[in-house]
Amino acid sequence: MKTILWLREDLRLYDNLALNQAAADGEVIPVFFYPEHLGGASYWWLHHSLSRLAEQFAEHGVTLILRTGDPARVVLKLCEEIGSTKVVFNRVYSSRGMAQGQAVKQALQGADIECQSFNSQLLFEPGKIFNKQGTPFKVFTPFWKHCCAQLQPPAPQAFTTLKPVGDQPDSEQLSDWGLLPTRPNWAQGLADTWQPGEAGAQQRWQEFLNDRIQGYKEGRDFPEREQTSLLSPHLTFGEISPRQLWHDTQEAMASGLVDASNGNKFLAEIGWREFSRYLLVHFPQIETEAFNQKFADFPWKNSAKLLKAWQKGETGYPIVDAGMRELWHTGYMHNRVRMIVASFLTKHCLVHWQSGMDWFWDTLVDADVANNTASWQWVAGCGADAAPYFRIFNPILQGEKHDKLGVYVRRWVPELKKMPNKTIHQPWTADEETLAEAGVKLGKDYPRPIVDHADARAEALAAYQAIKSSS
DNA sequence: TGAAATGTTGGGGCG
């Protein structure tokens, strides 16, 4: 029996429930459809991830089939073409992903072809989790407590083997998809930073678990220390399973290799990923609208000039610019800095969170609809369990607190390399002599602040007042 | 998973 394995955000062999089911049934025909909605950095990642996955399948005599078109229509056509009577896939918990899944199921039902779907993307099934009132959780902590206390995620499933497939359907060529940038080739920094694919994911995970997770609870807040897991893009493309992360971490804590405080903090971050997906399943409108309805009339100013300066990392606030340049160069930004730059765009610049979200979508290798939506709304103060609006990060204090010695800033904003620690986070306050010694001419080598912190803060609070009473 | 303003406390200088 030939089973079609429809792949999407599950580009791995280990702990892939749909794959294991298909393999248990007989021959597996893995199919991946060209996704039309990704950002540039994600396409770069996808190219390499698919390339690696195709190699993994090829080792077992199986070809990864690439196709373009509507999955519901083409999967059905493929079934007829190769005489397959079963399709399996792992569910994707987003509006688009769930709609696609439904469409495929319906198309197959009409043709009397068996279709099975699995959860290989999340620890917990969003549709099954409710609070005591029977409504969806809207606050992270009770949600996560409920998950941890009442539900035990199933253990990861080992990958066994695949039967070689004789007769393969036609596949498009990955190179024809044109996922890689050509001119200019902006992907060098990405290639230097990342190894897409399951092997790269496992390697990063082992490094983290053997080393960096110690001190994670404290160290995760300091962007110049490499103390975060760096797994986000691997998780986005499903190159590693959250169940594996859960079970490996539990095991490491049980054996005393990892402190409970660090291990649980890391798992709580995986919990935020679960929570974002969960919110999107229960409140699909948050992809385009503020969760908190009061924000429908928020007086955004949406200055194109400020947005542009933010995107290019030329705001004049070193910690903000460092983050935006790290993003552009590597397709990634440290979590603490993401909060700072997002707060700056939405509050200091009064640019709509959607504009920031769009930029992240295009430039992040870990771009994920659920995380992107929930996190931008969280920072902007309009999301579920959001930071209060008036929590306006002071980019100077945040820099001094989380990059005390300016290591991160100097790395990404080299024109400030010679600035002393005392003024590296606020170069405009340095005296003439200091600036001259550091070789910095403000407005020429490095921009003056595009907004004044105190003024911008006051303006943001005033804007909030405008919607506070209305409802 | 803030920041800034405001309030409180306590030690030291000094008349």
Next chain:
DNA sequence: ACGCCCCAACATTTC
């Protein structure tokens, strides 16, 4: 010895 002021350090509240 005592009250008074100053102000740092910490705590609370407000945004």
